[in-house]
Amino acid sequence: MLVDPGQLRLLALIERHGSLTAAAHALQLTPAAVTQQVAKAERDWQMPLVTRGPRGATLTAAGALLASHGRTVEEASDRAEAELAALLGHLSLRLRIGTFQAAALHLLPPALTALRHRHPAADVSVMDVVSGRGVDEISAGHLDVAIVASWGKPLAPPPHLRAHSLLLDPMVVVLPDDHPLASRPADAELRLEQLRNESWVSILAGHAAREQFHDAAREAGFTPTVRFETESYDVAQALVGTGIAVALVSRLALTHAPGTTHRELAHPRPYRQLYAVTRTDASLTPLAGMLIELLHDVARDITATWEAPLRLRNS
Structure with missing residues (x-):
């Protein structure tokens, strides 16, 4: 037969508390439910396990043997509960x-x-x-x-x-600070087609940002001349600061690198x-x-x- 750990634990609780009612309270069950479980355990094991008397309940020799294993089940259950609580406490702070x-x-x-x-x-x-x-x-x-x-x-x-x-996070144009378009007011918006003849620093080919840049340039009517490729907006801005190119950079990634300035793009702007x-x-x-x-x-x-x-x- 398959051993039911719940039956072993129930017998251990009856042995500890000395009554079916107290064991039921420990399990948060009704006394009637515990009585039914004891009856089922005795049918499963095909022998008496609990002796009921006016002063409570005691275990037979077979019941006491099974209860000894039930104490192991109960100890393992308590450890599992404590370890799970510790794990959940750790996860709640992680x-x-x-x-x-x-x-x-x-x-x-x-x-x-x-x-x-x-x-x-x-x-x-x-x-x-x-x-x-x-x-x-x-x-x-x-x-x-x-x-x-x-x-x-x-x-x-x-x-x-x-x-x-x-x-x-909108894209902005980063220019060398001596670029002709940099002489315009800081709040002046640029159109991408104004930069059709520039050399560009761009994110590496195959990246979604690079595809977006080429799509925006195509909609503005030109194919950009990409002279420098990088995976970093920081590197792109540093290269712009040397005066050799311009770049499209996200607003959040602006570093205000030395030798650079930036201008907003007119709508519709990439983002x-x-x-x-x-x-x-x-x-x-x-x-x-x-x-x-x-x-x-x-x-x-x-x-x-x-x-x-x-x-x-x-x-």
């Missing part, structure tokens, strides 16, 4: 974050500072993860939150993941959308939800600084 460089520099730090003040004991780790890998890292269970970007197209994660929209990706069921990591709220707050503050000059210009 937060594994993946993010790309611009978000790590400008979006994440204020949110982490606020999170640390609310939960000083939080176990936080941050990994440098390119946007194209963030969703996969969440799916694999390696991260709790991934900050990713999508260039011009909405992010569509699989059903078990959720994408929380954070902000629209990237920033998201925080989590698992749909993030109940074991409550800090993930709190971080999302804080990232929304930071994103609103950043966007407000971008929009303030526009409001002043249009007032």
Whole structure:
């Protein structure tokens, strides 16, 4: 026969408490339910296990033998409960974050500072993860939150993941500070076709940002002359500072590198959308939800600084 650990534990509780009623209370069952379970155990084992009397219940020799194994089951159950509680307590304080460089520099730090003040004991780790890998890292269970970007197209994660929209990050033109177009007012918007004859620093071919740039140039009526390729907006801006090219850079990634200035693009302007990706069921990591709220707050503050000059210009 198959041994039912629940029956072993029940006998151990009857032995400990000396009555069916007390054992029922320990199991949060009714005395009638415990009586039925004892009767079933005696049928399964085909022998008497419990002797009922006016002063409670005692175990037969067979019942006592089974109860000795029941104590092992109960001890293992108690350990499992304690270890699970410890694990859940650890998970409730753990937060594994993946993010790309611009978000790590400008979006994440204020949110982490606020999170640390609310939960000083939080176990936080941050990994440098390119946007194209963030969703996969969440799916694999390696991260709790991934900050990713999508260039011009909405992010569509699989059903078990959720994408929380954070902000629209518009592209701007970074120019050498002695470029003829840099002499225009700082709030003057440029049209991409005004830069059709320039040499460009661009993100590496095959990246979504590069595809977006070529699409925007094509819509502006020209094919860009890309002289330099890089995977970093920081490197692109440093090269622009030498005066040898111009670049299309996200607003969030602006470094104001020496020798450079930037100008907004006239509408329609290219942009990237920033998201925080989590698992749909993030109940074991409550800090993930709190971080999302804080990232929304930071994103609103950043966007407000971008929009303030526009409001002043249009007032």
